[in-house]
Amino acid sequence: MYLYENQNLNMMKTNTFKLLLLSLMICSGLYAQSTSATLIKKVEGFSHPESVVFNQDKNEYYISNMADREEGDGFISRVSAEGEIIELKWIDGLKDPKGLLIKDDKVYVTNNTELIEISIADSKILRRIQVEGSKSLNDITVDAVGNIFISDSGKSAIYLMPGDSANMMVPEDKKGEIIEYLDSTRLEYVNGLFAQKDHLYAAAWGENNDGNFLKIDMDTREIEKISKEGIGNLDGVQPVGEDAFYISDWATGKIHLIKKDGEITEVLTSEKSAGDIFFDVEKDQLVLPMNHQNAVWWYQLQ
Structure with missing residues (x-):
């Protein structure tokens, strides 16, 4: 004993x-x-996958599938940590689902012009929140106090759903609602979003393959370019420690490592349509949803 x-x-x-x-x-x-990577796995059978997140508690991935962008044909898949599809249509009946976020015991997904809240335990939709004035909601992120930020690539804007302990002034009659946070052409049709400390970091789609990597001060809402010149049709963004990010270029399939001082290094080249990527810190792997290929690809960083 x-x-x-x-x-x-x-x-x-x-x-x-x-x-x-x-x-x-x-x-x-x-x-x-990590500035190089090797392709180690391809999992097929999806329908225009766009975004990947990992649930540590359940040890499984959730993957949004845009399908053919028709009413009700979009869905979210459950995939094991080893890359096996557990349930292809875990949540269905969606239209053009993109960004995913796990917060507490829920999954949030952007669904065209609404935000959908899903119970993980019950595997069902709890709420559909219409985002007034939005055109094409995309990525989603949460800050340290629970504020949820949502990019609108169609409008070049960012929306905010204030958390319970919001650190910014929100009108009393707007609490619990999703409100417009920032609307500017300087966001360059913002796509990927990540909240870190007092800033939002944004991967911009741009207009002519010239999207930049941006930094937005949460309080002043000032927009600053981190990249020294346009990079591409940027999609996903994932933090690497506190001084760098992995970003994906949808148009070329390139994944770049970009530091906060603007230094950029190409890590790998997949194929066109690499979407909202996921960085697995523990395994040192990048997971790429490949929209046109109807597959998800795993890369081992080196």
């Missing part, structure tokens, strides 16, 4: 050390130096 308890204690110490080490690596940005 003593030996068994000792083994358990040692295992707990090892796991705690691993988690601490992983946390230190993430915070220090050690993962930001």
Whole structure:
């Protein structure tokens, strides 16, 4: 019995050390130096997949499928950590679903001009929230106090659903609603979004393959270009530590590592239509939803 308890204690110490080490690596940005990758897996059978997120608690991916963009033909798939499709149409009846976000015990997905809230435990839609004035909602992100931000690529705008402890002034009659946060041509038809500390980082689609990587001050709403020149039709954005991001160029299939000072390095080239990517920190892998290929591709970073 003593030996068994000792083994358990040692295992707990090892796991705690691993988690601490992983946390230190993430915070220090050690993962930001991966600038090459190898394709290790292709999983087919999807219908124009757009976005990928990973549920740590369930150890599974959720993947949005735009399908043929007709009313009710879009859906979300459940996929195992190993890349096996568990349930192709876990949530269906959608229209053009794109960005995905896991918050608490729910999945949020942008669905054309509405935000859909899904219960993970019950596998059902809880709410459909119409976003007034929107044209084509895309990516979605959440900040440290629970504010949800949504990009509108069709309008070159960003919407806000204030959290319960919102750190910005919201009119009393607008609390609990989704309101317009920023509308500007300087957003360059914003696509990918990621909230980090006091800023939003945005991958812009641009007009002529010239979308930039942008930084938006959450309080002042000032927009700043991080990239020194247009990069492409930017889609997904994933943080790599605190000083860099992986971004995808939909038009070329290129994945770039871009630092906050604007330094950019090409990591890999897939094929045209690489969408809203996911960076698996623990496995050091990039997961690419390939829209035209109806597949999801896994790359091992090196």
